[in-house]
Amino acid sequence: MKCTWCQQLQIRNLTIAEILLPWNIQETRCAQCQEKLSLTATPCCTLCMKQGQLSPCDECQLWQQKYPAYSFTHHAFFQYNDAFHDWIYRYKFLGDYRLRKTFSKEISHFFKQHPKSIVCAIPLSSEWQIERGFNQSEALLSAANIPTFDLLKKSQHTPAQAQKNRQERLAMIQPFEATTLATTIQGKEVVIFDDVYTTGRTLFYAAETLMVFKPLKIRTLSLAR
Ligand SMILES: [Zn+2]
Ligand SMILES: [Zn+2]
Structure with missing residues (x-):
């Protein structure tokens, strides 16, 4: 094979x-x-899995100040190393759709441990969706046979995060709106999935949008951190 x-x-x-x-x-x-690939390993921040950090790391302490009511737990399978960078470049920027299957094993293993979760992939703006032809996060979940729910939609077109530095990424304004499906998550466990965790900005905005619907728990998941 x-x-x-x-x-x-x-x-x-x-x-x-x-x-x-x-x-x-x-x-x-x-x-x-x-x-x-390098698996995420200890020592790492127990909240965001940033490698080689005490927990909570400086970044997570700032997020805790900003979102005191949100008990945040992020899981990432791998460290963002050069090899992962090459993979994401090929998958996301060159649009090699075959690579959606590369991490199916890890993804399906994770959801076996969280079987009742409602899973939502970070949406793309329609402009990006048209340009790339697929939503890279949704395609990874679907290749692992994980059903997803469109709880979020992107209300505006934002430039690719990869072209920005850390400060610019953090300065991004809230890009998401909840869809009508989001009203069904009350009392349920939700997992929000993005391909990579860089600053956390995107995932915290996504969680903030869904928090108002009072889910029991919001977990976030990425391939790499
Ligand atoms: Zn952290
Ligand atoms: Zn190979």
């Missing part, structure tokens, strides 16, 4: 579960691609 990242053919032994239930055969990354 093909590696879900480099697309090279790889030969690997199937697990017993895959031999018995072949429809469960999971496409995976090859050993070389696997080695390029």
Whole structure:
């Protein structure tokens, strides 16, 4: 089968579960691609998983001051290293749609631990959606068979975050509005998913928009931090 990242053919032994239930055969990354990634590890901030930090990190302390009523917990699978940067460049900026499957294993594992969550991907403005052809976060969830709910819509077109420095990213104004579906999240657990956690600005705005509907818990998730 093909590696879900480099697309090279790889030969690997199937697990017993895959031999018995072949429809469960999971496409995976090859050993070389696997080695390029670094899992998030301790020590890290227990709130945002920023690596090598005491908890809460300086950034999270500022977020706590800004959103005292929001008990924030973020999970990220990987550290944002050079290899992850190359992956996101290929997936998001070159639009290589095949790469939506690269992290399906991690995503489906996470949602097995949070099976009752209502999952929402960070929306794109319609301009970006047209330019790229797909919402990169939604495509990652859908490749892992995670159903999503459009709880948010983007009310305005904002330039790509990647072109901005940290201060510019933090200065972004609230870009989201809740959709009518958001009224159904009262008392439920919600997971908001974005491909990367950089400053947290996008995810906090998304959470702020949904908080007013009184969900039981809002978790945030990204591939990398
Ligand atoms: Zn590979
Ligand atoms: Zn933190």
